[in-house]
Amino acid sequence: MNKNLCVAVPAAALLLVLGQAPADAAAPSAYRPTSNPIIFVHGYNSSGSIWNTMAGRFRNDGWPASHLKQWSYDWRQSNATTAHQLANEIDSLLAATGASQVDVITHSMGGLSSRYYAKNLGGSSKIDAWVSLAGPNHGTDWANSCNDASCYEMRIGSTFLADLNSGDETPGTPRYATWWSPCDTIINPDSSVSLSGATNTRTACLGHNAVTTDSTVYAQTRDMVDS
Secondary structure, eight states: OOTTOOOOOOHHHHHHHTTOOOTTOOOOOOOOTTOOOEEEEOOTTOOGGGGHHHHHHHHHTTOOGGGEEEEOOOTTSOHHHHHHHHHHHHHHHHHHHTOSOEEEEEETTHHHHHHHHHHHSSGGGGEEEEEEESOOTTOOGGGGGOOSHHHHHHSTTOHHHHHHTSSOSSOSSOEEEEEEOTTOSSSSSGGGSOOTTSEEEEOSSOOTTGGGTOHHHHHHHHHHHTO
């Protein structure tokens, strides 16, 4: 080996070798005193427990339990009925935490009741960030096989969805974002999830419920609500 041979090492690579990160490297998003409380809204045939993994990750990143509400409701009822109940839950969460706004993270059908709340019940002023993970925002043919009131509303071309999507799909001041998977067999077509005016993100090949536990989706969701 020629001891006189010099090899140029990029500064960034040298920092990694020395175990140091660049000074301007972005730190992981974490809870701050200004972070909003979060209410999680599950979907059809589900409950608040579907959020155990994601809520646990938020706690690990500093969110206090008082700021993480895994709400459960009767998923068979009309999404309009659920929206009115959601309004009460959000008011209670705001009162308990002293916050002025919440972040709403939804899975599947949970996006419909929360959008109804934002559009028709004055909820947009109380929401800072709104997230839809695998939501049937424009309907899904999967709903043709079930018969609850909520299921009829999820069908492509339903009156409920026509009204919900009329005009501005992302009304008011909330920051809207959706995540959709090309491997989701429950939401058909895949394009149903995306909303005009939202930041719409394609995930890896994930199943319908896996979007709630995937670490990458979590990190992206956390950074979005905490930005």
